[in-house]
Amino acid sequence: MKTKPWSLIILALLHILAPAGNLLLNALRSGRTLSQQWTYWFEVLPKPLVALYVLVPVLAGIFIFICRRWSYWAYLGCLLVILLSNIYSYWTNMNMSTLVLLLVVVLIDVLVVAYFVVPSVQKVYFDPRMRWWEAAPRYHFNHMGSANGQKAFIKSISQGGLFLSSAPALNENDTVEMDWTYQSQHIKVNGTVVYKNTLTDIPGYGVKFTHTDESEKQMKALVAKLRGEGLIIAERLPGPEDSFGVWLKKLFTKGEGLFPKART
Structure with missing residues (x-):
């Protein structure tokens, strides 16, 4: 959902x-x-x-x-x-x-x-x-940058944060300085690790940005570019499977949906 x-x-x-x-x-x-x-x-x-x-x-x-x-x-x-x-x-x-x-x-x-x-x-x-519906639209990025001065691969990005699929060892609540260049635009923004995925061989990290006025302006420009290039992650947007009718059917046929469940 x-x-x-x-x-x-x-x-x-x-x-x-x-x-x-x-x-x-x-x-x-x-x-x-x-x-x-x-x-x-x-x-x-x-x-x-x-x-x-x-x-x-x-x-x-x-x-x-x-x-x-x-x-x-x-x-x-x-x-x-x-x-x-x-x-x-x-x-x-x-x-x-x-x-x-x-x-x-x-x-x-x-x-x-x-x-x-x-x-x-x-x-x-x-x-x-847990309030996944409040998350800003996320975009495919697949771009190399750096986290705290070390190489890190940015898999996806949004106005408020990004997901690292390859990065130096980090832990939740760690402060991280992100740095990358995209289409000649150099961006530097600080953030905090709010999620660590240890279910795969290579840990992934969700980073929430701590914006300055300048970094927020830069991220708005970057997100506008990615939106124009059609790189939005469509599967993260609400679809027919999230409608009230589908929810009601699952509730009565499978007993699912009475309690919130985190989006995967």
Whole structure:
């Protein structure tokens, strides 16, 4: 998969659409029409309670979609607020229907929290390298350069980094100074090793650039040249196999796609 995981997109949408579900559910429980329930919400209920019904679920969905470390904790905070509001609703109106609603909310919260503590889901939020859909387009380069003054073969390159398929021994988090000349353009840029592939006989290294204004300008020019030469790595771009329909089919036929899986 080369897009944001569909499971996270759907969870975000469900949260964003939750206020509409709350409106319908409350209308059914109270015997009101949707318009009557809408009027009741915004003219009778306390404004903080309306915010809980309408704004908090939407914020929770946005936090899911953002996929950042801070948004992970913000989302769990929204879940806690929703849970506490339902406990308060039951406390102030103890009857069977509010108890059932409270139990349903608790069950859903438990399942959602269980989903978000799965390691592959957490990595998407806590490890930027797992957010593959945010990666800039990558281009075939296959060009010799140098890494820390020693010969290194640059296999592919993007605006924000490159992949070395042959280079002096490096380790993750090492600082590396890259240097090469392409079509009479000399480029020097610093970076950090963020990935080391040891599955092949010759280790490969993913390097993330630490740009200066000058190196960023040079890389933009280089990427524009490579794009014009048609050297983009097409297999890294989203294709039909990444569509919602294909994901849904795999989910129900093979049980795949519920949890994010790193792109290969």
